[in-house]
Amino acid sequence: xxxxxxxxxxxxxxxxxxxxxxxxxxxxxxxxxxxxxxxxxxxxxxxxxxxxxxxxxxxxxxxxxxxxxxxxxxxxxxxxxxxxxxxxxxxxxxxxxxxxxxxxxxxxxxxxxxxxxxxxxxxxxxxxxxxxxxxxxxxxxxxxxxxxxxxxxxxxxxxxxxxxxxxxxxxxxxxxxxxxxxxxxxxxxxxxxx
Amino acid sequence: xxxxxxxxxxxxxxxxxxxxxxxxxxxxxxxxxxxxxxxxxxxxxxxxxxxxxxxxxxxxxxxxxxxxxxxxxxxxxxxxxxxxxxxxxxxxxxxxxxxxxxxxxxxxxxxxxxxxxxxxxxxxxxxxxxxxxxxxxxxxxxxxxxxxxxxxxxxxxxxxxxxxxxxxxxxxxxxxxxxxxxxxxxxxxxxxxxxxxxxxxxxxxxxxxxxxxxxxxxxxxxxxxxxxxxxxxxxxxxxxxxxxxxxxxxxxxxxxxxxxxxxxxxxxxxxxxxxx
Numbered sequence: 001x002x003x004x005x006x007x008x009x010x011x012x013x014x015x016x017x018x019x020x021x022x023x024x025x026x027x028x029x030x031x032x033x034x035x036x037x038x039x040x041x042x043x044x045x046x047x048x049x050x051x052x053x054x055x056x057x058x059x060x061x062x063x064x065x066x067x068x069x070x071x072x073x074x075x076x077x078x079x080x081x082x083x084x085x086x087x088x089x090x091x092x093x094x095x096x097x098x099x100x101x102x103x104x105x106x107x108x109x110x111x112x113x114x115x116x117x118x119x120x121x122x123x124x125x126x127x128x129x130x131x132x133x134x135x136x137x138x139x140x141x142x143x144x145x146x147x148x149x150x151x152x153x154x155x156x157x158x159x160x161x162x163x164x165x166x167x168x169x170x171x172x173x174x175x176x177x178x179x180x181x182x183x184x185x186x187x188x189x190x191x192x193x194x
Numbered sequence: 195x196x197x198x199x200x201x202x203x204x205x206x207x208x209x210x211x212x213x214x215x216x217x218x219x220x221x222x223x224x225x226x227x228x229x230x231x232x233x234x235x236x237x238x239x240x241x242x243x244x245x246x247x248x249x250x251x252x253x254x255x256x257x258x259x260x261x262x263x264x265x266x267x268x269x270x271x272x273x274x275x276x277x278x279x280x281x282x283x284x285x286x287x288x289x290x291x292x293x294x295x296x297x298x299x300x301x302x303x304x305x306x307x308x309x310x311x312x313x314x315x316x317x318x319x320x321x322x323x324x325x326x327x328x329x330x331x332x333x334x335x336x337x338x339x340x341x342x343x344x345x346x347x348x349x350x351x352x353x354x355x356x357x358x359x360x361x362x363x364x365x366x367x368x369x370x371x372x373x374x375x376x377x378x379x380x381x382x383x384x385x386x387x388x389x390x391x392x393x394x395x396x397x398x399x400x401x402x403x404x405x406x407x408x409x410x411x412x413x414x415x416x417x418x419x420x421x422x423x424x425x426x427x428x429x430x431x432x433x434x435x436x437x438x439x440x441x442x443x444x445x446x447x448x449x450x451x452x453x454x455x456x457x458x459x460x461x462x463x464x465x466x467x468x469x470x
Contacts, residue, residue, distance in 0.1 A: 080204070091218050
């Protein structure tokens, strides 16, 4: 086990290859639930939770697919796993942790169709990560999502008080802001842990 | 052969997950009261927070648990409350519908100690930078629309004089506007009320007169002339007791400031003629 590699994976997932602002995965919840800070934070933690769990669960499934020479089935199999996983987690939380379930609310089922979650498991395979590396990549990828959505939500809360030209009001100015944030995150490219 | 493996694998995976979910749905089953959905259905669903619970779901849960009365929702009219009462199996007494009312009609007819305000488009912001608002009058509406943003039902607008105005047909009496207003200029009146006093200036007459062209100066002419004793000057401003008011309109004609208005329940404050 190489700590440096794990650190490098984490740094990459949070900053250099941020899922939203650099890889442009999971844009819909990023735009959809970033109007208020508290919902954005809730969504962020839900994504961390599901991404970590999905990475862990998809690893053995991928091993099975490799054994049977069925790599081309990865996408379909992973979608199946993630959808089932989210459903299961939702039921489990509803029964055992109703407060957490209420806090996550509608965001948990929303994650089923979040491409960032499918992206993280496919990237795990692409990069050839082992089990621990996959889980770390999943969790830190979710942390990157949290970072991006919290930054964006704080900007959007301030945008409420600004007066852009009429044509830019609401969604257009939010999209431009997201684009500028993505530009600024390009500054992290090339950052490495030796 | 390969295609067979693919079929088998996905079939088995799907089957296993299906089975696990089916078992999980039994194991983790949470029994919810069917009445909850019915109550939630009867509530308006705007999550205005007027009831004091977190959203309509919170209000429905509180009603179901008996922690709140069936008419806890301030935005629900009679038939909706009746539906909830029917679900809960209790009777509810008819409550008179009330609506929010802005006790100010000054706006551009009021004196401004600051000619131009260019800060945040928000009354709270204006209050902070200008000391006590941009008006001479310490009680009037600043007209920057904090209440408009707070209204979930689109029932408040800033009218042509730059004063907040409630559309009483749309208003649901959630009173979120009153909570948002830093000037505390919004109160409530019965929906059936015809005669309104759109001023809340508690200054003495001479001061109130210099501050605004449509201010109540507390002259008591309305009080003296009211045949039913429904209107009285309290803290230098006329206040109507709607239990006694018969909407005769005497005060409207007697008011030397032409301040008191008779809206004839058409949801619009009639234009005020200024006699200056």
